Amino acid sequence: MSAAAGPQQTGLGANYRKLLASATAANLGDGLMTVALVWLASAVTRDALLIAMVGVAGRLPWLIFSLPAGVISDRFDRRLLIGWMDVCRVIVVAGLGVTVALHAADLPTPEELAAGAPEPSGGPALIVALCVASLLLGCAEVLRDNTAQTLLPSIVDKSRLERANGRLWAAETTMNSFVGPPLGGVLVAVALALPFFVNAGLLAVSAAMVFALAGSFAPGGAAASGPRTRIDWRGEIGEGFRWLWQHRLIRSLAILLGLLNMLSNVAFVILVLFVQEVLGLYEGWQFGLVTTGIAAGAVLGSLIAERVTRRLSPGTALLVSIAGMGISIALMGLLPWAVPFWVLGVTSGVFVVIWNVVTVSLRQRLIPDRLLGRVNSVYRFFGWGTIAIGTVLGGLLVSLAEAVLPRDWALRAVFLVSGACHFAFLGYARRRINTAEIRAAEEAASADADPDAGRPASP
Numbered sequence: 001m002s003a004a005a006g007p008q009q010t011g012l013g014a015n016y017r018k019l020l021a022s023a024t025a026a027n028l029g030d031g032l033m034t035v036a037l038v039w040l041a042s043a044v045t046r047d048a049l050l051i052a053m054v055g056v057a058g059r060l061p062w063l064i065f066s067l068p069a070g071v072i073s074d075r076f077d078r079r080l081l082i083g084w085m086d087v088c089r090v091i092v093v094a095g096l097g098v099t100v101a102l103h104a105a106d107l108p109t110p111e112e113l114a115a116g117a118p119e120p121s122g123g124p125a126l127i128v129a130l131c132v133a134s135l136l137l138g139c140a141e142v143l144r145d146n147t148a149q150t151l152l153p154s155i156v157d158k159s160r161l162e163r164a165n166g167r168l169w170a171a172e173t174t175m176n177s178f179v180g181p182p183l184g185g186v187l188v189a190v191a192l193a194l195p196f197f198v199n200a201g202l203l204a205v206s207a208a209m210v211f212a213l214a215g216s217f218a219p220g221g222a223a224a225s226g227p228r229t230r231i232d233w234r235g236e237i238g239e240g241f242r243w244l245w246q247h248r249l250i251r252s253l254a255i256l257l258g259l260l261n262m263l264s265n266v267a268f269v270i271l272v273l274f275v276q277e278v279l280g281l282y283e284g285w286q287f288g289l290v291t292t293g294i295a296a297g298a299v300l301g302s303l304i305a306e307r308v309t310r311r312l313s314p315g316t317a318l319l320v321s322i323a324g325m326g327i328s329i330a331l332m333g334l335l336p337w338a339v340p341f342w343v344l345g346v347t348s349g350v351f352v353v354i355w356n357v358v359t360v361s362l363r364q365r366l367i368p369d370r371l372l373g374r375v376n377s378v379y380r381f382f383g384w385g386t387i388a389i390g391t392v393l394g395g396l397l398v399s400l401a402e403a404v405l406p407r408d409w410a411l412r413a414v415f416l417v418s419g420a421c422h423f424a425f426l427g428y429a430r431r432r433i434n435t436a437e438i439r440a441a442e443e444a445a446s447a448d449a450d451p452d453a454g455r456p457a458s459p
Contacts, residue, residue: 008306012164015213020171022209023148026086027172027200029093029206031180032187033137036195040100041190042128044123061138063382066377067218068415073373078151079177079210079217085144086207087138090200091281095135097127097196104192111358146380150372153364154217161361162306167303171354173295202383219370243367249441250366250379251358253431260355260423265390267329267418270398274411278336293342296347304350314358315435321358322422322429324351330419333412362438366445401415429431 066426074080082165108117120126156164185193191430275281275290309317328348332341367375394414401410 008176010168012156012160014165015215017243018212018439019148019152019155019211020167022082022086023168023203024171024175024207024392025209026144026206028180028183031176032195032199032202033093033180033182034176035184036188036199037130037134038258040192041127041144041184043109043113043192044130045113045119048110049167050127051132054130054134058134058138060135061142062380064137064344065142066146066381066384067237067240067374068233069146070240070374070377071210071231072387073147073150073377074236074370075231077216077218078147078154078373079213079215080393081147082151083207083210085140086203086210089144090203090207092133092136092140093196093203094200094216096129097193097200099129100196101191101193107192134244141351146373146377149204149360149364149383150369150374151217153372154215158365158383159290162309162357165357165360165364166305166353169305169357170299173298173302183241216360236374237378240371240378243371243379244375246380247366247441249433249437250363250372250375252428252437254361254382256322256429256433257359257379258386258424260322260422261383262390262393263270263418264325264329264423265386266394266397268331268394270394270414272410273398274415275341278408278411279338280339281338287332290338291345292348293345294352297351299347299349300346301350301353302357305354308354309358313435314362315433316432319356319359319426319429321351322426324348326422328419329415329422333415333419336408336412353432362402362441366441 018427037054037058041050057371103120103122106120106122108120113119152164152168155159185194187198244254271291279290281290305317312320325348328344328351332348335341361374363379364372397414397417398410400414405413
């Protein structure tokens with residue numbers, strides 16, 4: 001990273017405002033796509049497996065591409081990586097929009113298809129196009145998102161990372177969960193291809209904002225060693241693994257994130273059944289409205305995370321977040337009414353984002369710049385790899401509980417078990433991620449810093 005791109009010492013700075021504008025535009029486009037892709041698939045086929053394949057194609061890159069993405073983030077200018085990934089997404093989304101526009105006249109509405117209308121002759125080609133587009137967009141998103149997290153410490157001073165991350169979380173959640181999906185529904189009603197073209201425009205704005213960042217953002221290791229013609233994928237990924245596993249605090253945070261993600265998916269995998277059968281809400285808009293509680297809490301949490309962390313200390317804030325998530329999830333299972341469920345969703349969302357803001361800021365502060373992309377990707381690999389396990393466990397738990405409990409209590413049981421297990425992990429968390437451990441890690445990182453380069457050295 002060149003001196004011209006150094007962190008702003010007072011305020012968050014013009015570069016941060018450009019990054020925030022980029023994230024806002026990109027996440028608004030992502031929110032549009034959450035509706036547009038599913039709606040388009042439902043107008044092509046009623047085969048649930050085929051529709052699911054579109055979603056699987058978009059998630060597969062997080063499993064197979066996260067670790068290589070970390071290596072790439074540590075080898076090339078991070079501003080250019082983010083910008084060019086947005087350009088790639090513009091091309092893919094615009095191409096998909098053109099494809100949809102060419103076939104739109106031949107597509108029945110989802111209601112007509114459900115009523116028995118024949119599937120369009122071009123349906124299989126459209127499903128293939130959706131899967132390919134989802135896969136390409138997912139790959140670009142993995143590399144873009146991992147690189148964006150590693151770019152932020154080059155833009156704002158490390159003492160202001162909580163504020164910077166909090167504002168980014170607020171913008172991303174608002175656009176992705178509140179504004180984008182309903183706007184996508186309106187645009188689909190106007191023209192099936194319109195959300196794709198609007199998203200392409202938003203991604204172009206995002207790319208322009210990133211390219212407008214002042215300075216060079218080459219990682220420290222890449223800048224120091226000069227360009228290399230060959231990447232040692234195994235060696236560089238292994239270096240990220242080793243650094244994370246040897247760092248007690250980061251390793252503990254990665255393990256805890258994996259456990260917490262597993263527990264949340266144990267409960268929320270059957271959320272739609274819980275809302276319908278326990279809360280008695282069978283309309284689609286009611287389900288959507290109830291689930292906005294978590295998104296509302298995420299926005300609120302992003303706005304107060306910095307003050308909460310400052311008042312409680314980072315370690316205490318993390319422990320309170322684990323306890324708060326556990327209590328909220330358990331009470332969701334105990335109180336079978338929509339309004340309390342929504343309020344508890346808000347509470348849970350607050351604690352989730354406080355955890356995220358604190359831990360992301362710690363990673364950005366503690367991990368050496370030259371390794372930030374790789375360690376960040378390994379951290380996500382550990383933290384998100386348990387989501388599928390939690391999904392299976394949640395469904396299995398409901399099936400087992402139904403053998404001895406009424407149906408509604410079987411659905412509630414997953415929330416109660418998930419909430420209780422949060423407290424079971426508190427003992428481990430108190431020993432590993434308390435404020436003393438965090439301060440010691442920060443002091444060690446400062447002591448290892450290279451006074452000439454102004455960045456931490458490798459462990």
